[in-house]
Amino acid sequence: MGVLRGLRARLQSEVLGQEEALSALCDALLAGEMGHASPGRPRSLLLLLGPTGTGKTRSILAASEHLFGTGSVARINAAEFSSDERVPLLLGTPGAAGLLGERVARMRRSGGRILLLDEIEKASPRVADLLLGIEEAEVMMQDGSALDLSGLHVVATSNLGGAGVAGLEGVSRASVRRYVEQEAAAHFRPEVFARFTSVIVFAHLSRDAQVRVCHRMLGRELALQSAALSSAFGHPHRLRADPDVPGLLVSEGWHRSLGARPMRNVVERRVRSALVRARLDGALGPGVGESVLVAAAGGGLRAAVARAPVVLRGGPGEVAA
Numbered sequence: 001m002g003v004l005r006g007l008r009a010r011l012q013s014e015v016l017g018q019e020e021a022l023s024a025l026c027d028a029l030l031a032g033e034m035g036h037a038s039p040g041r042p043r044s045l046l047l048l049l050g051p052t053g054t055g056k057t058r059s060i061l062a063a064s065e066h067l068f069g070t071g072s073v074a075r076i077n078a079a080e081f082s083s084d085e086r087v088p089l090l091l092g093t094p095g096a097a098g099l100l101g102e103r104v105a106r107m108r109r110s111g112g113r114i115l116l117l118d119e120i121e122k123a124s125p126r127v128a129d130l131l132l133g134i135e136e137a138e139v140m141m142q143d144g145s146a147l148d149l150s151g152l153h154v155v156a157t158s159n160l161g162g163a164g165v166a167g168l169e170g171v172s173r174a175s176v177r178r179y180v181e182q183e184a185a186a187h188f189r190p191e192v193f194a195r196f197t198s199v200i201v202f203a204h205l206s207r208d209a210q211v212r213v214c215h216r217m218l219g220r221e222l223a224l225q226s227a228a229l230s231s232a233f234g235h236p237h238r239l240r241a242d243p244d245v246p247g248l249l250v251s252e253g254w255h256r257s258l259g260a261r262p263m264r265n266v267v268e269r270r271v272r273s274a275l276v277r278a279r280l281d282g283a284l285g286p287g288v289g290e291s292v293l294v295a296a297a298g299g300g301l302r303a304a305v306a307r308a309p310v311v312l313r314g315g316p317g318e319v320a321a
């Protein structure tokens with residue numbers, strides 16, 4: 001019960017600014033895990049909607065890791081099966097198992113229970129049609145066999161309608177939700193759309209939420225790079241950032257309609273370029289136990305070795321270390 005109880009906190013610690021969606025996701029997953037799903041059906045059949053880069057895929061990966069362990073999810077990138085010619089690779093052909101069957105079998109062996117159909121709107125309609133058989137927890141494979149999905153959570157994600165959400169700022173959450181659901185309902189055949197037991201809408205990420213995301217990403221990046229520097233130098237090294245660094249990263253990485261995706265790239269690129277340059281310049285090397293990243297007046301990053309500060313310049317596009 002402890003693991004189940006901890007799911008909400010785990011998701012909220014990884015995916016920020018999505019309290020409502022995470023709460024609905026948790027309830028749906030936990031209902032299945034605690035035995036409240038209808039017998040003979042999948043434990044849950046969920047559709048996660050919302051703009052790109054808002055945490056849909058991330059939250060499923062985190063939920064699966066929390067509940068069933070690292071690498072436990074069976075993930076199908078449905079966008080890879082956009083043409084009908086590629087569908088047999090997913091569903092198999094007489095004599096050859098498809099990717100779907102293989103991934104589900106591997107997941108069951110590893111103790112996982114979540115099948116993730118990512119970006120389902122980009123797939124051939126024949127992929128979404130798989131869901132027609134799902135109330136019996138079976139999908140028909142192309143060799144005529146049935147793939148048993150009983151006991152699993154089946155989660156599809158899509159950013160259908162998501163692009164329009166950024167333009168709906170100031171509109172109530174309920175109206176945004178209705179808009180996104182309508183866009184999704186118009187895409188799928190009605191009998192397919194009706195199969196989902198929960199439709200969960202992820203919100204557009206506000207600037208405030210993206211600032212928090214930036215702090216989180218920077219913290220992880222600093223930990224990663226501290227370990228990399230310690231390993232390169234052969235002794236412990238701690239990389240930290242001055243409080244003004246997130247502001248610089250947010251101003252470059254915040255994006256109204258691409259969510260947190262650009263932020264991640266900016267954080268990684270800026271910090272890594274800064275370190276590469278500092279090391280090539282000889283400003284950062286073995287023998288130093290701590291260094292610090294500082295936002296410079298010109299808009300770049302200034303990296304200072306705690307023992308012997310070095311100022312390095314750069315503007316947007318030209319990273320300084």
Ligand SMILES: Nc1ncnc2c1ncn2[C@@H]1O[C@H](COP(=O)(O)OP(=O)(O)OP(=O)(O)O)[C@@H](O)[C@H]1O
Pocket residue numbers: 014015016017018050051052053054055056057058059119157158159205213259260261264
């Ligand atoms: N709400 C959030 N809180 C923290 N990190 C986030 C959030 N949303 C997105 N991210 C980060 O941004 C990246 C992209 O997120 P994710 O893959 O979950 O997006 P998505 O909603 O599935 O987008 P798409 O519709 O394009 O597939 C990940 O690195 C993730 O960690």
Ligand SMILES: [Mg+2]
Pocket residue numbers: 056057058118119157
């Ligand atoms: Mg995704």
